[in-house]
Amino acid sequence: MTQIDSISLDLDLQAIRSQFPILSRTVNDKPLVYLDNAATSQKPQCVIDALSDYYGRYNANIHRGIHTLAEEATLAYEATRFAVQEFIGAASAEEIIFSRGTTEGINLVAYTWGRQHIGAGDEILISGMEHHSNIVPWQILCQEKNAVLKVIPVTDEGELSMEVYKNLLSDKTKLVSIVQVSNALGTVNPVKEMIDAAHAVGAKVLVDGAQSAVHLDIDVQALDCDFFAFSGHKVYAPTGIGVLYGKRELLESMPVFHGGGEMIKEVSFEQTTYNDLPYKYEAGTPNIADTIALKTALDYIQNIGKATIRKHENGLLAYATAQLESIPGLSIIGKAKEKVSLVSFIVKGIHPQDIGILLDNLGIAVRTGHHCTQPLMKRFGIPGTVRASFALYNTKEEIDILIAGMYKSIKMLS
Known part of the structure; x- marks a missing residue:
């Protein structure tokens, strides 16, 4: 059993995802994979x-x-x-x-x-x-x-x-x-x-x-x-x-x-x-x-418990980080010892916005750009990053879709 599998057992992800109606929609004829939670989270039906x-x-x-x-x-x-x-x-x-x-x-x-x-x-x-x-x-x-x-x-x-x-x-x-x-x-x-x-x-x-x-x-x-x-x-x-x-x-x-x-x-x-x-x-x-x-x-x-949510999100972060680091030419920006569940990255020779557009064509929502932190981007000498951020309703399978989408996007843009 992998780390992410054992973590997900603490949450009934199918039940949780069913509580967020927007997660059932499609984008560009693909199931929505929403990985822009640091910008705004989706809303459960009880909030609506x-x-x-x-x-x-x-x-x-x-x-x-x-x-x-x-x-x-x-x-x-x-x-x-x-x-x-x-x-x-x-x-x-x-x-x-x-x-x-x-x-x-x-x-x-x-x-x-x-x-x-x-x-x-x-x-x-x-x-x-x-x-x-x-x-x-x-x-x-x-x-x-x-x-x-x-x-x-x-x-x-x-x-x-x-x-x-x-x-x-x-x-x-x-x-x-x-x-x-x-x-x-x-x-x-x-x-x-x-x-x-x-x-x-x-x-x-x-x-x-x-x-x-x-x-x-x-x-x-x-x-x-x-x-x-x-x-x-x-x-x-x-x-x-x-x-x-x-x-x-x-x-x-x-x-x-x-x-x-x-x-x-x-x-x-x-x-x-x-x-x-x-x-x-x-x-x-x-x-x-x-x-x-x-x-x-x-x-x-x-009611769910922050500790339970955090354990799941940290597992997603660890899994996504490992998968992204295996992609040739990709560099993660920000490798602090203590992080929450988001990962920012760049790909050599490719503008982040181009990656974001191609990922959106695949139904994958990520954030690209300077993230309202222009001085920080200047400090790293980059125009911006691609940022994938995870919430309690995200899954390992969605990260797999992101990784496949990254390989496809890089191939098209190289």
Whole structure:
């Protein structure tokens, strides 16, 4: 029995795949092989049903209505906040702020805490493997405040240079904003060690959990991070909903982000007083349906168990890595000792986009390009990669189809 066979016994893959209706469709007259999960995961029927149920049975605005539909919607919406609190180990539900996604969560911190605490000459540290959403907001802030953005380098293996990181830390460092798992390489960064080192010099830490929340066990209290952001659409939930966690004392001291309804207590033409947490940062009518469906998605993950999912995904990664490494001319980009279930690669003499197009003709969905990590691609001297990323519903047989597709594509493009 192979490693992947023994791992798959922990999951009833046929039953799981039947819960994701999109997996039964065809693409270009071929069965869909969906290997773009790092970009967005597919949705189980229970999540789709949660959206339909809200709109079909109790569609209403929340919090201020006294009629039955409004009360039902409010209860379902706030139940998600408690589910997120448990999912990431927050101390209280009031520390859970709903956003449109990781990008908005990071921008919220930059525009509030950042503008309150960053001044001329202060330093913000990010890494060389950050997504653009964890680069650009800090560039804007540093330009505005005449602060300095410093970058932790990436090794040839796709890991962060911890020695350089610790040397970069100083009393000038006010914030470290770091990705927990690289979306382009799959690298799992030692964020707990990084957080402790940053706190030792008095800096705050934001963790980008967009890729980690679905794969790793998250406990923000154990990590002791000051902020943590993730997106619903990568944890089998709908698009347009995300979470920003912040320590209560920080959120309470920060200025408001958006102005409007819900984030206020009293409004007059002379003065406005702001609402308590978490509503202080949730102006306007929220994304009610997708927030409710987020709880369904988190419950789905919890019911299967992250450990079970991770064991299966790690087996897929090991199998795919071994098969890809056997292909002549193919090089894997990112060989960190600790990775999640994605693999990025290039083929000598062939542009990644050309491979992606031919794979799509075979019904295989992968991601090609720079993956919103252009500085990282520049560091490796490449225009981009082909990225295959795996989820709980993927199978060994799908990897075999990918490998066969790679051989066919290379033959056609060589």
